[in-house]
Amino acid sequence: MGNSEAERDDEPVTPAGRLFLQPEMNQIIHCIIGCKNPIDVGAIKSEITNSVMIQHPRFSSLLVRNSHGREHWRKTQVDVDRHVIVFEDPVSGDCAGDEEAVNDYVADLAVSSPLSSDKPLWEMHLLRAHNCMVLRVHHALGDGISLMSMFLECCRRADEPDQRPSIGSVGTSSSDRMNRRRDLWKVVVGMFMMVVFIVEFVLTALWVKDRRTSVSGGAGVELWPRKLVTAKFQLDDMKQVKKVIADATINDVLFGVISSGLSRYLDMRSPNALQDGVKITGLAMVNLRKQPGLQEFSAMMRGNSGIRWGNKFGMLLLPVYYHHSGADPLQYVKTAKKMIDLKKQSLEAHFSYNIGYLVMSTFGAKVASWLNYRIVCNTTFTISNVLGPKEEITIVGNPVTYLRANNTSLPHAITMHMLSYGGRADMQILVAKDIIPDPQILAKCFEDALLQMKEAATEQLGK
Structure with missing residues (x-):
């Protein structure tokens, strides 16, 4: 009983x-x-x-x-x-x-x-x-x-021990405000792009895969030994880059850094082995909640809020394109912004979440897991970005010097998770060390990419 x-x-x-x-x-x-x-x-x-x-x-x-x-x-x-x-x-x-x-x-x-x-x-x-x-x-x-x-x-x-910290806000760019006032033409474009990206998503799940490079993973790689390193960024540097590109976001800058950094690293690992413009697809995890404050989450955890606890995120397929050394550093961000704006307009993340829910409910967890595994195997890397506290914090009175996050391994040879804290942003880079034996060089490629973008942005602002 x-x-x-x-x-x-x-x-x-x-x-x-x-x-x-x-x-x-x-x-x-x-x-x-x-x-x-x-x-x-x-x-x-x-x-x-x-x-x-x-x-x-x-x-x-x-x-x-x-x-x-x-x-x-x-x-x-x-x-x-x-x-x-x-x-x-x-x-x-x-x-x-x-x-x-x-x-x-x-x-x-x-x-x-x-x-x-x-x-x-x-x-x-x-x-x-x-x-x-x-x-x-x-x-x-x-x-x-x-x-x-x-x-x-x-x-x-840390500065007000009686107060809980607050989570940073992603804000609302003017492009987001424009999206809310889109005319019929923008709606038509959005629907067209939704169809394009949905077809791309389905094909990637079934058989279309990235060309192999020196950073590619694949089935079974999740069981290979790992190495973890940290790339360190200043949010002010990212904001400086963001200023010179209309309506850009921190995520646009981050993805520009990823694109530039991977090109730099591939130049070192396999010079002249790739043609300019080779596509390398990233799998991004996108939060689908409205960005609530900490107080709302507190209410949610106590069960007296309409905000849902659990997993609510969609996936975006975000391609980057390899370019030989010498490319305009800010062009990486401009290209990333243009692509990400189209992805947002297409509602691909919402589609991936809802189709995943439908597959789980209809065919069960094994089929949904197989499809997700196929998508990971057919792409090259994972990227996520989580907003942490804006202020410096303490836990049981002990000042926290850094906050970082990552997941256990996937079939990708590279997974990257960025977490901001107190004006800094640390990106944990988890690699299969038999494929990427020198991840500290990869981390420096990302750090140098941002610094070069900052220099270009500072020069442009000074004109």
């Missing part, structure tokens, strides 16, 4: 959550929190015990399967001591510094390090020798926007 009562109270896992539980797409999010001072283990455990995270049903439920194999969440008592894993000694004896040691540790977690299913699907690793915490959360529990908002509930502003 007890089991029957428990089963009646079980909550079905959402279609998106079921997708991330499939072996081919099994994903764990890693949030890396660097601290200024030594970590107080007792204070961290106390904060977690009293936090909204423990109250949230996703973080206090076991993943169970019924007699038909369907996944459900079942409420359980959380033993915080089982979720907080403490490492007193350095996690790597071969590294020169804390950053490299932590990156190597997370890179090892990125391959074949599942979360135990006999407890809720999250852990906090405390690397005390490196003043660092690594929060591991299964993607089935929520997406980056949901999880960032939940984490910030446990933090306070």
Whole structure:
């Protein structure tokens, strides 16, 4: 009878959550929190015990399967001591510094390090020798926007300790305002582009794939050993570039940096091997929620808001084109902006989300997982960008020096996740090290690309 009562109270896992539980797409999010001072283990455990995270049903439920194999969440008592894993000694004896040691540790977690299913699907690793915490959360529990908002509930502003931090706003560009006032012609163009991009999306899922380059992955690469490095940007540098290109966004600049940086790296790895204009397709994860404030997410987590918790994002196929050295650095951003504007107008991200939901509901998780796996195998890299807190923050009174995020490995040889924090933006670059043995050079290619764009923008503004 007890089991029957428990089963009646079980909550079905959402279609998106079921997708991330499939072996081919099994994903764990890693949030890396660097601290200024030594970590107080007792204070961290106390904060977690009293936090909204423990109250949230996703973080206090076991993943169970019924007699038909369907996944459900079942409420359980959380033993915080089982979720907080403490490492007193350095996690790597071969590294020169804390950053490299932590990156190597997370890179090892990125391959074949599942979360135990006999407890809720999250852990906090405390690397005390490196003043660092690594929060591991299964993607089935929520997406980056949901999880960032939940984490910030446990933090306070460094300059105002009584206040919670705020998440940066993407703002609304004038092009977005124009889109709301589009005339009939713009609607027609949008519908045409939607058809074009939907056909492209379907063909990529079935058989069209990128030409092989020295950075290509493929089926099975998700199991290869990984290396993790960090590219570091200043948001002011990105804003400086944004100023000289009408209606550009930070995402436009970021994708221009990716395009330029990959061209630079391919020039080094395989000079004269590629023709100018070779397409390299990226897979971007796009948040489909309105950008809510932290207070709205707090209400959402307590169940008294219409905002939905979980995974709500679409995919965009974003092609970049290889160009030999010497190209105008700002042209990369202009090309990226033009392409991304068309993608927004086409509603491709909404289509991918809804078609994924339809496939999951109609054909089940295995078919949806197969389609997603095919899309990843037929493209070259993954990119995502999550907005973090605008202000510097503390956790249990300990100042946070950096925030970074990444996922476990995919069939791509390169996955990139950028997270902004306090005027900075760190991009974690996770690579298959047998394909890309020198990821630190790749990271420098991205950093140099932005600096060159900034110089060109400063020169243009000074004219």
